[in-house]
Amino acid sequence: MHSSVTVTGIEGLPLIQKGDDLPQLISERCALENGDIICIASTIISKAKGYSRSLCDVSPGQQATHIASVTGEDPRFLQVVLDQACDVLVETPFTLTELPFGHVGVRSGVDASNVEDGLVIVLPPDPMKEAKEVRESLLRITGKECGVIVTDTCGRSFRRGQTGHAIGWSGMTAIRDFRGDTDLFGRTLEITEEAVIDEISGFANLIMGESNNGIPAVHFRGIPKWTGHDNIYFRPEEDIIRKALKKM
Amino acid sequence: MHSSVTVTGIEGLPLIQKGDDLPQLISERCALENGDIICIASTIISKAKGYSRSLCDVSPGQQATHIASVTGEDPRFLQVVLDQACDVLVETPFTLTELPFGHVGVRSGVDASNVEDGLVIVLPPDPMKEAKEVRESLLRITGKECGVIVTDTCGRSFRRGQTGHAIGWSGMTAIRDFRGDTDLFGRTLEITEEAVIDEISGFANLIMGESNNGIPAVHFRGIPKWTGHDNIYFRPEEDIIRKALKKM
Numbered sequence: 001m002h003s004s005v006t007v008t009g010i011e012g013l014p015l016i017q018k019g020d021d022l023p024q025l026i027s028e029r030c031a032l033e034n035g036d037i038i039c040i041a042s043t044i045i046s047k048a049k050g051y052s053r054s055l056c057d058v059s060p061g062q063q064a065t066h067i068a069s070v071t072g073e074d075p076r077f078l079q080v081v082l083d084q085a086c087d088v089l090v091e092t093p094f095t096l097t098e099l100p101f102g103h104v105g106v107r108s109g110v111d112a113s114n115v116e117d118g119l120v121i122v123l124p125p126d127p128m129k130e131a132k133e134v135r136e137s138l139l140r141i142t143g144k145e146c147g148v149i150v151t152d153t154c155g156r157s158f159r160r161g162q163t164g165h166a167i168g169w170s171g172m173t174a175i176r177d178f179r180g181d182t183d184l185f186g187r188t189l190e191i192t193e194e195a196v197i198d199e200i201s202g203f204a205n206l207i208m209g210e211s212n213n214g215i216p217a218v219h220f221r222g223i224p225k226w227t228g229h230d231n232i233y234f235r236p237e238e239d240i241i242r243k244a245l246k247k248m
Numbered sequence: 249m250h251s252s253v254t255v256t257g258i259e260g261l262p263l264i265q266k267g268d269d270l271p272q273l274i275s276e277r278c279a280l281e282n283g284d285i286i287c288i289a290s291t292i293i294s295k296a297k298g299y300s301r302s303l304c305d306v307s308p309g310q311q312a313t314h315i316a317s318v319t320g321e322d323p324r325f326l327q328v329v330l331d332q333a334c335d336v337l338v339e340t341p342f343t344l345t346e347l348p349f350g351h352v353g354v355r356s357g358v359d360a361s362n363v364e365d366g367l368v369i370v371l372p373p374d375p376m377k378e379a380k381e382v383r384e385s386l387l388r389i390t391g392k393e394c395g396v397i398v399t400d401t402c403g404r405s406f407r408r409g410q411t412g413h414a415i416g417w418s419g420m421t422a423i424r425d426f427r428g429d430t431d432l433f434g435r436t437l438e439i440t441e442e443a444v445i446d447e448i449s450g451f452a453n454l455i456m457g458e459s460n461n462g463i464p465a466v467h468f469r470g471i472p473k474w475t476g477h478d479n480i481y482f483r484p485e486e487d488i489i490r491k492a493l494k495k496m
């Protein structure tokens with residue numbers, strides 16, 4: 001039988017505070033080996049690094065006030081959403097934005113769950129850097145070469161329900177590239193680019209749960225290595241759905 | 249430590265032919281327990297059931313010929329794509345359709361990989377029924393209550409690369425519903441519906457691979473049970489991205 005992959009939620013992590021050393025906390029709760037992959041919820045990266053905003057400090061502008069008048073959301077929350085964005089694809093019924101690092105997400109991934117009252121968590125501004133930093137710290141602490149993925153729970157088109165997505169990664173490529181491979185009959189493949197980091201992040205998200213599960217990190221052992229590239233975000237002119245939204 | 253989930257590709261399955269008994273072939277290669285989940289690539293369901301078309305038998309109509317003139321694809325292949333669809337959301341640069349069972353997918357999920365020359369595989373017309381049939385047969389053969397998911401590799405919006413999605417399922421709900429749950433601070437959650445079957449299907453797709461890997465089924469042990477509902481497909485009027493595409 002094919003060797004198995006094991007997937008384990010990392011239990012016993014505390015409520016993360018600004019300044020906490022995540023690689024240290026994780027490595028104390030999980031015996032790493034070379035080739036393991038650790039998925040970390042972006043929420044705790046943001047908590048540890050202080051990527052949050054206090055709503056009392058926010059004065060909503062015209063666009064946030066307008067959207068709030070339609071959706072009934074807090075205009076200060078929406079101002080934080082707009083502050084994170086480099087482009088707004090949809091204003092209502094939900095605000096869909098592009099972030100400077102390339103991710104397209106509902107409400108810029110700004111989150112008021114699992115955080116103290118009056119605070120909102122924003123996504124790390126450079127999640128690739130955060131993933132690299134955790135990977136290098138894990139290597140320093142444990143001597144083991146692991147891959148690290150920073151995840152967020154996101155919606156998608158055409159299907160109800162959120163799933164986990166990768167927003168930062170280090171020690172692997174985002175996409176597995178099958179170009180040049182052949183099928184079972186020796187012919188060129190039609191499907192050539194698989195977003196494996198999103199497939200891993202989705203499953204990690206299931207193990208994490210959303211609510212008071214308290215599992216913000218997940219350990220994978222036994223995923224075979226792959227090769228590919230990191231161009232997971234479409235350029236605006238490549239993305240026909242984005243073009244359609246912009247024309248609305 | 250949290251109990252682990254193990255994920256295992258089911259090796260040694262033959263090239264599937266029309267009439268093959270998939271539950272029998274799977275149960276011979278995998279010792280099932282109650283609560284296990286088996287993901288099966290839709291490709292082999294379609295092969296076993298004969299859901300395929302021979303391109304020699306297809307005469308392309310006007311719309312297929314038109315799309316082919318833009319994309320350079322085989323107009324007969326596109327006619328099969330259109331024959332599967334109940335609605336066409338995008339014609340070019342890639343044909344995006346809705347299938348009668350609710351799924352929205354590129355080229356209606358029609359596939360010319362991993363199948364003999366001149367044949368194309370279409371998705372099972374009722375994948376929920378296929379999942380139920382496999383689940384009931386596995387129960388009959390092994391006495392074990394397992395969940396079954398039928399998967400397909402699909403693209404998505406805003407991000408490059410395909411991932412595995414569920415198109416049929418039995419013995420579980422599509423969506424885990426967190427409504428009524430609270431966060432780590434006792435407050436109502438913002439994210440309330442998680443598409444867990446897509447998170448499982450995505451990870452199964454990674455283990456399957458695309459090309460000549462020969463792993464069309466994946467076994468999961470240890471995923472905790474969840475509760476929720478099956479409404480994974482938006483109604484057209486709920487889906488703002490679909491509305492935008494229709495206006496193009």
Ligand SMILES: Nc1nc2c(ncn2[C@@H]2O[C@H](COP(=O)(O)OP(=O)(O)O)[C@@H](O)[C@H]2O)c(=O)[nH]1
Binds near residue numbers: 012044113208216
């Ligand atoms: N131990 C611990 N778990 C947390 C903390 N914050 C969030 N979680 C858990 O991490 C998981 C993911 O949280 P979520 O808010 O959905 O993160 P996101 O998907 O990155 O937005 C859930 O199981 C939460 O209960 C924390 O500070 N400490």
Ligand SMILES: Nc1nc2c(ncn2[C@@H]2O[C@H](COP(=O)(O)OP(=O)(O)O)[C@@H](O)[C@H]2O)c(=O)[nH]1
Binds near residue numbers: 262292458
């Ligand atoms: N053993 C076996 N493997 C197959 C067969 N057809 C496809 N596969 C494998 O199943 C996996 C998924 O195949 P793919 O064509 O991508 O299926 P899809 O995602 O359902 O469209 C790959 O590892 C293929 O090599 C078959 O008839 N027998």
Ligand SMILES: [Mn+2]
Binds near residue numbers: 042
């Ligand atoms: Mn989030």
Ligand SMILES: [Mn+2]
Binds near residue numbers: 153210439
């Ligand atoms: Mn989450």
Ligand SMILES: [Mn+2]
Binds near residue numbers: 290400
């Ligand atoms: Mn397919």
Ligand SMILES: [Mn+2]
Binds near residue numbers: 191400401457458
């Ligand atoms: Mn596939």
